[in-house]
Amino acid sequence: MKLWKLSASALAGLCLAGQAFAADITIRLSHLNPEEAFGSHSGAMTTVFKSLVESNSNGRIEVLLFPNGQLGKDAEVIDQVRAGLVESTISSSGGMAPYFPAVGIFDIPFAFPNIGVASQVIDKDSSFGTAFTADLEDKTGLKVLGLLDSGGFFAFTNSKHPIETVEDMKGLGIRTMTLPTHEAMITSLGGKPLPLAWAEVYTALQTGVADGQMNPVPTIAFTNLDEVQKYLSITNHIITPYIWTMNADFFASLSPEDQYLVSWAADVATDAGRSMSRVLEASDKGLPALMETMEVNVVSSEEIAKFAAAAQPAVRELIEQSYGEEGMTLLNAMMESIAAENAKF
Template sequence: MNALFRLGATAALALTIAAPAVAADATIRLSYGSPADPFRSNAGAMAAVFKSLVEAATDGDVEVALYPNGQLGRDTEQIDQVRSGLVDSTMASAGAIALHYPLVAVFDLPFAFPNIAVASKVMDKDSEFGQKFVADMEDKTGLKTLGMIDSGGFFAFANSKRPIATVEDMKGLAIRTMTLPSHQAMISALGAKPVPLSSTEVYTALQTGTVDGAMNPIPVMSYERYNEVQEYLSLSNHVITPTIWVMNRDFYEGLTDEQRTIVDWAAEVASDAGRGINRVIEASDTGLPLLASKMKVNAIPPEELEKFAEATQPAVRALIEEKYGAEGTAMLDALIANIDAVK
């Protein structure tokens, strides 16, 4: 994209998100990449609950303007917009966060979380590990963290070539990953080719065959309509990543004490709603049954999953140690310690 086009796009964006005609004391411009429907995605649910609670509790003095479906740009661009103050808040994938805070990679140690209950307890900004992680991320990025939840449960593999039941079945497949070196190391360790793409590019890449497949949680595959463009779904539960909700710190600190208290409370309740909708989608006809209506589904046997873990865990741990040094190792050890403490 040339500089002139980028300048024009930025100007158009500024006009698009201008404050409403009837101004409140403050307007929170909240962007996210998933659908607005609160029953289709965790971000949609979180945004709807947050908007309702904030506007009601402040008697309309603080408004929340929602920009779903990536209408303000890719997830990586939305964080840049929050940091610059063009947008006030966004709910970001780990891939987008990694460009600003690479240590989010510690969540990518394969098979680190034994079940969703443990993941929910640890993957929270107020958990023992969450407090350490958030404090460090805020210090390094200058962003305020409003919430942290799982992005939709454990990841599975979807592809258009064949069912995946063994590590050998991964060989040669071009698999879309987030822009996370840890995910790329994981896929490479399985003998497949990682192709990093933004979330807004995935459907087209799968549809056109630019990539053979992708890995994502079931709720994400559902709202991204993988069943329209992929034939096979293999349940691996190999990794689980966070959705991290951030806000421009200057904007947050510019609110009154009472408004900040309300925003913090509303974000906490909204995060619980996001966790809940993840589990609802997983358990309802809009989750796995929807995908299974058009895709061939298989569960990878436990003995084969052990081989997946043996292939991927050393690769991801080595990447964290080599790329992020003692700091990365300490953060990873803190995560594992918290997992061990609550499981």
């Protein structure tokens, strides 16, 4: 029997929030990032979703937002959604991995050639996204409302030196999500993977428990990792999904009209989040700001090829060993979708 961890303050917040209004239906929506619409992609998504649902239901449905991981760590909140304690959450691939390990197929390094292709493929309505979300729903019992990238391509940061070649990775302690594929990638490049929950990352970098980490540029910026990291190396090595889910029984309990409202509002909100990520990357909340506080370098295409040659075989082998034929079927579907979308440009 699972015990769902909910702090006293979070529990009180849930109770008070449920009593605050007289709406017929309440959707409690959790995410890990800042609540400001212009502060993070999930901040934009949840703001848009709340506005659309509440206004188009004439207040019959209220949406209560719990940003900044207020209700617990990623996997803990997924537990809460599965149990019906919380209606919905937007989670990282690391948070989803314990419930749907095949999310690790996204971790084939350098699989996506550019953000345009990634945006088309990492979508619940793409040819690949349809198969991916159907499998996730079947394995987890959750309803998928949205699928998008987690903020852009991952870059490396560290406190030791610029990463320009594979040799520069040797011996670096790099924080990863709790994903075996991420750990395998770092190991294959000569680094030391340190799987840590997101809430522990800043302190680990500050105290030297970890030398570095990898995340999208907007995430590095809005979490102030430049305060504890000196070097930023643009590698664009992986791009992982953010997965927006809802308790399936709760969704099924809604009227057909309300299901339609929640679904289209989530689609619009997901598009807003995807667009916000691109804006943040290019704005003074993204790379331009980090260039003022960090030493930034872009790894050359020649060196990227060497990174890919070192890392791809290990991750592909792990996916095949860990997820079997089903995982490889999903992986091959993703790679085919990438090739098809790339051919359109």
